[in-house]
Amino acid sequence: MTDEPLLEVRDLKKHYPITQGILKKQVGSVKAVDGISFDIPRGETLGLVGESGCGKSTAATSIIQLEEPTAGEVLFNGDARNAAETAADARHRNDVTEFDPEELKQFRRQAQMIFQDPSSSLDPRMRVGESIAEPLRIHGIEDKAARQEIARNLLDRVGLSRDDYHRFPHEFSGGQKQRISLARALVTNPELIVADEPVSALDVSVQAEILTLMKDIQEEFGLSILLISHDMAVVREICDRVAVMYLGEIVEIGETEELFRNPQHPYTQALLSSIPVPDPTVDRAGTTLSGDVPSPSNPPSGCRFHTRCPDVIQPEGYDFEQEHWRAVMDLRTRLAQRDIDIEAVREFVATESDRDVEPGAVPDDAAKAAIRNEFGIPGSLQDGRAESVLAEALELIVNEDLAGADELLSTEFETVCERDAPSLSETAPGHQSACHLDSTTATTDSVESAVSDD
Amino acid sequence: MSTNEPLLSVRDLTTTFTTDEGTLTAVDGLDFDIHEGETVCIVGESGSGKTVASESITRILSMPPAHIDGEVRFRGQDVGALSDGALRDLRGGEIGHIFQNPQDALNHCYSVGWQIVEAIQFHDDVSKAEARERAIELLDRVGIPEATARFDDYPHEFSGGMKQRVMIAMALAPEPDLLIADEPTTALDVTIQSQILDLLEDIQEEFGMSILFITHDLGVVAEVADRVLVMYAGKLMEEGDVYTIFKEPAHPYTQALMECLPGRGESTKGIQGSLPDPTNPPDGCRFADRCPHAVEDCKKGEQPTLYDTGTADHRVSCVYYGPGYDESRILDAELSTGGAAGNGGTERTGGMNDD
């Protein structure tokens, strides 16, 4: 064994083209995975967590080469590939994305994948034993008796019976099917298992059994596991390290306990505090994120989380209450999408006031107040200069000049979060976070100090 | 808890389905009450019958194959005796429903505003303009930004969380007294889930309605529930105050469920075995086969009656709490393994207790 990690992912990208018309002209791309890097040492479990649409499953299928990555390297140092060498043409010899068909087939034996849905991960018309033994057959074990014996042995070892060999998947429960999937993934004695939400379709009592089984198997065979999950609790249960993804990027990565105890990135903090605690005496006082996840076809500039971040850094020279600053940022986000309909605002005001007012006759001030109200901006901002800029912008909005308002606010209230994309920086040994707050100072609780240091 | 007559009272509710394999009993003799302004959670795993129980209340199950026995009284009125028309009025009026998958529950051919207007007009005889005004107010109330502008949008133009908000607005339209929420946040991401849970809490305060909340997630239960019903294989295993249930889970099944929770920093334990066959349930306690404390009596006769544990309003269907048994055996066992909330830390960071 060398100290080299089993799997090294370098700047992996997977973009899906968006096409239009008969000629399939490309008009854009969905950046499902946009430059992620991480290592998985031998015998370690890395958790990749994030909400739906963050690209975690795409990352898994790109690594395992079910989909061809758009860019980046996936270095697999398994088996005889221990000594990493660089090929003559300066490409890394262990780069999976450059493998020829033969090397790829060998890689597929050494890296297996487990899927989410136990009801669809086994061929319903194949005996489960045959399903388990199929990889052996694909990889050239021609002795049928040997294949059968190995499959039976594995069935026994994952907690089922040897006699289940001849049964069909529909005779098993969800948890049992997931055990069979695990057996199938193990049968070629792989070094890496990529598990995509392996327990999220299961009941909690079954989840626990499968997680325990995975832990045991990993210990016994020294496997490396890449676990994809949306469930922080599951990740915490079996992972050594965790990477948190948001909109195709890794925002934070670190040792599991360290990350859970001391989350650095505001997104990780929000994610953790959103989880309901199974204890009625604890109030979930955590921050609730505003809005939905933006579309990965047109991700926000700078830090992708700045459109929802509760700790978004304030513009230089202004002094807001953080909550009000967030509200102004929400207004800016909506303005940038030209998603404010002043007619509708007037109509809403007319509806709200019980007197019969024509929407056209709603005074500008009432409309402005309604906009402030909708975003939770107070009647007057604390900082006089900021207030005058905002008032000017609102004036433009009620006069239906959204572009003008957007431009005014963008120039006046520009924050570093939207300007520059933060890179991962170390906040503690082995713990990295991609946030401007971290790159200036290690503490996150004091936004003011972060700004003044800037 | 209020002492006056409950808003909803369910007695001996039994729902069976006729299938090719025989008669399947999904809910078996369920008793519970919901009082005004109270949130009651039914918690259970798949196959526990929790969803069927909720759907049996307003009889939105298709019958046949379903067959409902027992008594459901809403404000003292026997729901089972209502005519089809009166039942429809009840469903669209005093009892609102929200479901797990908002995309299936919204009609994709109509704008969301129109669907809410329809819900309002179904219940109240108001003009279209008035209904539209109310609908916009409701959309605004459930946190749809730019409610007026989005009134004419179609369901596919909304994200999952926003669709669930629209569903809630629709359910709120007739100002129901009881909202039945069947896993309303299961299909959503956690950050969106917390938004929806906050919203439900707010509107409950504002409208003063009762909520029957169906979920499998103990975390959600701890957060929203006043009272908890634990179901297993169609039977009620335990009921009680949310604090009691989490602090002193009395039924071995409830205890086992708590120990399954991952990420507590302790090793999780699954529950060995599987659900009993719902077409041919075993004698005695349904959980006996998987129960670490099971004795001979557990496998005889009927499911044990709900015994009082001594704590107020806390009842449990387990022989250990009946005559001739020592309940401390169960409770001590619970202490030795440490319940999920036994070490209830108050530290919020990390979402779990670290100590």
Add this chain to the structure above:
Amino acid sequence: MAADDSTPTRFEDIDWTDVEPSGRLDLSPKALGMLVSTTLLAVLFLYDYFVVPKNNDTFEAIGWAYQVTQLDYFFALTLLAIFFFTVVPLFENPHLTRYYWDRFKQNRPAMLSLGFLLATFFIGMVGPLVLSKPELSLFAKYQPPVYTSVPKSAVIECTGRVSDGMCHGTWQYPFGTTGGGKDILNIIVYGMQVSMKVGLMSAFIVTVIGSLVGTVAAYSGGLVDEFLMRYVDIQQTFPSFLLFLLLTYQFGGSLLLFIAIFGFFSWGNTARYVRSNALQKTEEEYIKSAKATGGSTWLIIRRHLVPNTASSIITDLSLLIPSFILFEAAFAFLGFGADVPSWGRTIAAGRADLSFAWWISTIPGVFLFVTILAFNYLGDALLDALNPQADTESES
């Protein structure tokens, strides 16, 4: 295999450095059986074609006077395919078969249909070997079916009892005879064979081409998919009816021609259906899993995609087979049919005599009707029996 000659019994004992992925084609027993029997059939065909002199009976050497036609070879191939890919798998998976059978059994009309169709099939197969071809025999014209009667003036010679000026039917001609004196029972039996041949052989062509094109289009995607599906579009607008008329006019009608034309031009819908079904299936995780394990495209199509989409063709076939039979009857009725004793021809022949000899058109008509009805019932029941399995799978 492992270096020491003992067979590994645990997966971690396999020494992968010794395992050489071989390119050997791995054939299942049924595929092997199909291959062997098809080869034998081909050899027989070549023997017939090259060795046996023209106009000599094929089996003259063993003293069996039977001229095997091209249609017969093709039909044999169809039967072999049905045997190896429908009957054999049913025996291979007794458990699954039992499961389907239990579901199927509950449908009484479908059981009756299955019985009727099996009887039709076997009588149609064996009958023509035993019964002589229906022949003209003017003296025996217009004999009524047994237990019925016809005015004596209609017949030349009454085989049965004559009373009150009425000729009564006898067991010699249980279904009566036509205006040409052909025995309708013989016609019915020969017609069974024609109907089965038409239905099964066209369906065989449609199934093979349709599944192949459908799965390949679905799995390959991109240009291949585009090209194949556009071709299907074009083919479906093509009037095979006209082509058949044209070719019949040119070469004379034959059953083989009918089957070939309708088989080769009717697979469009099946291909579409298989494609959409296979597209759904390619999203299934077991396909992805097979891919991630290193399975080749061919293996995935053959071992996962085809078996899982095949059962879905049943709906399609349950509509196609009766429609082929009906088409053939319609063509025969119109007089374009092949020169074989078919039900459609007899219906046409009897329609002028309906006023007094009702049975000539009615009896084949009833058989045609019942056969088509039976196929429809059978298709419905099979669909019901096969589909719930998918439901229980997703539930559990």
